[in-house]
Amino acid sequence: MGAYVLRRLWQIVPTMAGVILLIFVLFNVVGGDPAYLLAGKISNPEQIANIRKQLGIDEPYWMQLLIFVKQVVTFDFGASWSTNEVVSSMFASRLPASLMIGIPLLILETIIAVTIALAVAYVRGSFTDRAAMVTCTIAQSVSILVYIIVFQYVLAYKWGLFPVQGWGNGFFENLFKFAALPVLIALVVSLAPNIRLYRTFLLDEVNQDYVRTARAKGLSENRVMFVHVLRNASIPIITNLMIQLPGLLVGLFLIERFFSVPGIGREVILAVERSDFPVIKAVTVYVALATMLANLAADLLYKAVDPRVELK
């Protein structure tokens, strides 16, 4: 087990090196000279040379790459180009808001999607099943933008059930007042694809022999579906959850932007709009790292869920 984890961690190194190289090529080589962006209109050559020196981009590429690697390893990306806020403390202060929306969403979405998927998989082929699948297909075809615009307009602006946007200071105030509508919208958007996906996972299991055996033993339908089928279908479900996990940080960027939630996703959008390269570079590198760690965690979870799984 320990050896396995160590080996997997060791395998992360070359991939991570590749990610760093890709980001470096993208921003430092393709991205051109950011000094002109920063200097703005009132630039004179002296100023630009100064900025270039400050950013370290007057160095040769290999030196710049070393600086970038050092930044990644020491978690020190310096200050944002547009707000001068230190990038690491910026993320520390934005993380809680993103998690405040992401965690309730993940919990609710998993419970609801799995329950509905179990229900429609149980009555597979029936009218209910087909109606649910058609509804999901149509619901998936409407852009997430439309859900946000319409829900925000109707539920918050017209009916006043939720605040139109904003973010408070208190934990419970944020959770129940400001995060409620964003979570609701994200839930509606993510349910359709997840129900479809989980349904196919469950359908792979409901025709297996062990299900027939369980029924033959006289187990209740609830026990068959929730214990036997669900446990066996849980590996692909866990994979799907784990894949979603790192994306959750930035994946809610549209919702954070519309509702003025001071989260990481909104910060990424702002950074892209302002060409704030240090912020984008930092987010991309660390989210990539988080993705690889989440994949490792998923593999370890398989073992916990299904003892037959061998970690190689």
Add this chain to the structure above:
Amino acid sequence: MNAVPIAASAASTAGAVGIERSPGLWSLAWKRLMSDRVAIVSMVVVIVFLLLSLASLLGLVAKDWNREVAVNYAPPTWFKDSHKPAADLKAGAPDAGPAVDGAAAKVEVVNDRDPLREVIAELKTQLGQSTGGAANADSGIKVVDPLADVMAELRKQLGRSGDGAATQVEEKRVEHLPFGADKWGRDVLKKVIQGSETSILVGFAAAVVATILGTLLGALAGYFGGKVDDGLNWFYSIFSSIPYILLVLSIAAVLKQKGVLTVVLILGLTGWTSIFRLVRAEYLKHKARDYVRAAKAIGATDMRRMWVHIFPNISHVVLVQLSLHVVLFIKSEVILSFLGFGVPVDTVSWGSMLNEAQNELILGYWWQLAAATAFMAILVTAFSLFTDALRDALDPKLK
């Protein structure tokens, strides 16, 4: 399934005289597709959209989407009751009239904080253009309205720059349009057709780029294995470990010049990973099969085995992936363009329409939102259902 009659009829359509030819994968799949009512309906819808955007591309329909044919925010014909906001604007027009004669420039500068400034400025541009003293008013407006230049340019092109009275301009504009009008009085129906062209074009082109890239790399990795496979897998793991949307945004941040081609490249160069994985697995499976070894025995080159022998046998996987990615990229393009990282400002796409509609909704003008949403939802639903049917038809084992 009733395989015998299908096989028989397929053989007859193949036109084989004398020898019974067994039907190929594609003719069987076509039969299966045609026996599925949902597949036929969704295919017809997709084809209608494709023809529509092709016609728009060739300039047969919606060529003049940029013309201001109606009053600002003219409501859809079926909803005459919701005309109120537009009526307010019309009532405001006479007020703006007198200012045009003399000191338009001064009024503009003073009225800096007026929330209706833009609207009035626009009305004035219209009135000012059509009356004699256009030049004076124009130079005043330029100070505040960054679009004044563009507007003037457009008007000149449309050939109603100098002559003609104010009333004539008003007369030309209709009160209602089937799908309503936008902020500038442009026909939403034509706009949404134009938007379909952009979004569908981007979706297809990006899917083709991603599919070619994914198939090429996947085939190389799967077929040759060893070092090539290791290298390409490393490349794949880099791209797949960065969340898709983050990669897209990073590239959008770096590439400053906007254009349809840029969006196609952004989406295509980032979206090939899942195709790579699937195609690689297929080539791994096929390269050891007897027919490939037989091809090798008679001296077929690697390239010939890869593309002439194996590729036709896995092309159904590629086709389904292509179809899937068109939907995925259409959705991504809409989000990118909405955020302003997508197509340029003077190009209409569903995303840029949604962006405009977002602000209009607060004012009660919902028709542009409804049109863009409906067109997109219909196409994407039809395309998704078609993709499902295509997959079922090409690989009946999956069901």
